[in-house]
């Protein structure tokens with residue numbers, strides 16, 4: 233059997249990783265400024281993470297949500313503490329799309345309404361509702377098309393107010409920083425406007441924090457910079473450092489009922505061990521502070537480079553917009569300097585490294601980047 237060929241891949245076989253470094257089958261070292269697509273939050277093969285998963289695996293890998301799973305409660309408690317949202321409720325699933333799917337569905341259960349506001353260039357996942365609120369017609373199959381989604385221009389307060397005036401809105405879904413959309417930071421005033429309109433119209437504010445959350449920006453949720461709370465935060469990527477863990481945290485105003493949401497795998501023992509290991513390391517090593525400090529340093533240095541059109545982002549979620557003639561930069565970084573970065577179209581280099589990226593590794597990236605720009 234061959235693989236269903238949906239990914240344009242680089243001919244590199246990574247077989248080992250440690251911290252922000254990964255190694256291919258020939259032993260070549262690469263600097264991971266991509267974090268395997270914002271997933272590696274505490275670094276590859278962190279010893280505490282490995283041990284926690286190993287210990288759990290020897291105890292019990294999985295049992296269903298029909299029994300007590302104390303490690304889920306342990307994770308919820310620590311997540312509440314580290315995120316500062318300890319009055320919220322946790323529902324666990326397995327991916328970012330699934331988290332958004334559950335959030336949109338829960339919002340509709342909550343207020344009985346159907347229409348969702350999403351924004352241009354958004355990406356929220358590939359399952360039915362998640363892809364319906366994603367602004368990319370190429371990945372929306374006919375069966376996913378719906379009249380329930382209203383796409384608005386990014387950060388347009390007047391258009392937002394008008395959409396609320398004209399429709400019965402169930403929820404608004406927004407990334408605190410658009411990732412796939414090219415690292416666009418949501419203005420704080422816009423997030424505040426979403427909060428006040430949602431309050432006025434009994435709509436649910438969904439903060440998609442799958443990529444921009446979990447400490448990456450220096451705050452636990454990037455939407456927190458606006459000083460207002462969302463009703464539901466969706467999470468995945470960094471939550472399990474590579475183990476497939478997703479979840480939503482839900483404001484106390486939304487009450488659960490048996491059967492409302494459910495999953496076979498979500499919140500299993502092994503997933504919770506991975507999630508706990510991540511939060512323990514984040515707390516112990518003060519990784520949010522490191523993400524803020526190293527991120528600020530990188531952004532400051534990148535802004536000095538005259539070939540760069542714009543540098544956007546917060547903490548360790550950084551977009552470097554380049555002119556078209558420098559479209560080759562990512563490939564050169566990878567194949568000449570052995571540095572992984574992400575991309576966003578049309579011409580944005582995305583940096584999404586582990587939150588414990590060191591200053592030495594940041595400098596190694598900057599040196600290579602300047603070298604490629606000056607060729």
Ligand SMILES: Cc1ncc(COP(=O)(O)O)c(C=O)c1O
Pocket residue numbers: 327328329330332355356357358407411412440441442443444468469
């Ligand atoms: C903001 C955002 N939301 C949702 C998703 C979907 O996550 P997953 O691929 O885990 O389904 C992604 C993935 O890139 C994302 O960046």
